[in-house]
Amino acid sequence: MYKVVAYGRVSTNKEEQQTSIESQKLMFENYVKQQGWTLAELYIDESNGARLKRTQLIEDIKNQDTKNKVIEVLIIQDLSRLVRNGELLYEIKKLLKEKGVHLISLDGAINTMEFSLDRFGLLGRVYEKELKNLHKISGR
Numbered sequence: 001m002y003k004v005v006a007y008g009r010v011s012t013n014k015e016e017q018q019t020s021i022e023s024q025k026l027m028f029e030n031y032v033k034q035q036g037w038t039l040a041e042l043y044i045d046e047s048n049g050a051r052l053k054r055t056q057l058i059e060d061i062k063n064q065d066t067k068n069k070v071i072e073v074l075i076i077q078d079l080s081r082l083v084r085n086g087e088l089l090y091e092i093k094k095l096l097k098e099k100g101v102h103l104i105s106l107d108g109a110i111n112t113m114e115f116s117l118d119r120f121g122l123l124g125r126v127y128e129k130e131l132k133n134l135h136k137i138s139g140r
Contacts, residue, residue: 002102004037006075007082008058009045021046024077029108031075040070061095071101078107 015025019086021044034038043057057074058115064070074096076082102112 002037002072002127003040003069004032004033004073004075005022005041005043005060006032006039006073007043007045009076009081019123024081027077028075031106036071040041041097059093059100061099064099073102073104073113075106078105079110122137 004023006028008021008028010020025042025044028042041060061071061074083092095101096112104111104113113121
């Protein structure tokens with residue numbers, strides 16, 4: 001059985017986003033249950049994804065011993081919930097590879113149990129570009 005953590009995020013503090021948090025939690029719990037795994041921890045951030053550093057999640061992965069893993073699998077709804085900037089993308093990608101932590105997105109785009117982290121980098125760059133385009137359109 002894998003030691004699994006999940007990471008969810010909403011981009012604003014608006015009331016309607018609270019249903020998104022609940023929806024993400026439910027999706028994580030259902031997926032983990034279907035796999036026969038146990039959810040060890042759920043990380044939830046309520047902030048803008050481009051500027052957020054995910055400090056606690058990153059520190060917990062950094063501090064784990066590769067032989068006595070606390071985290072073996074990280075589950076996310078989709079890559080845009082985890083990372084939308086290139087610097088953080090490569091930091092997380094490198095860290096997951098060093099620590100042997102698998103990444104699974106529930107939208108099916110990423111599953112490092114089935115393929116390498118290279119796809120993670122490519123998709124991350126797509127999300128970063130999408131965010132820049134949104135900022136141009138909205139005038140931020």
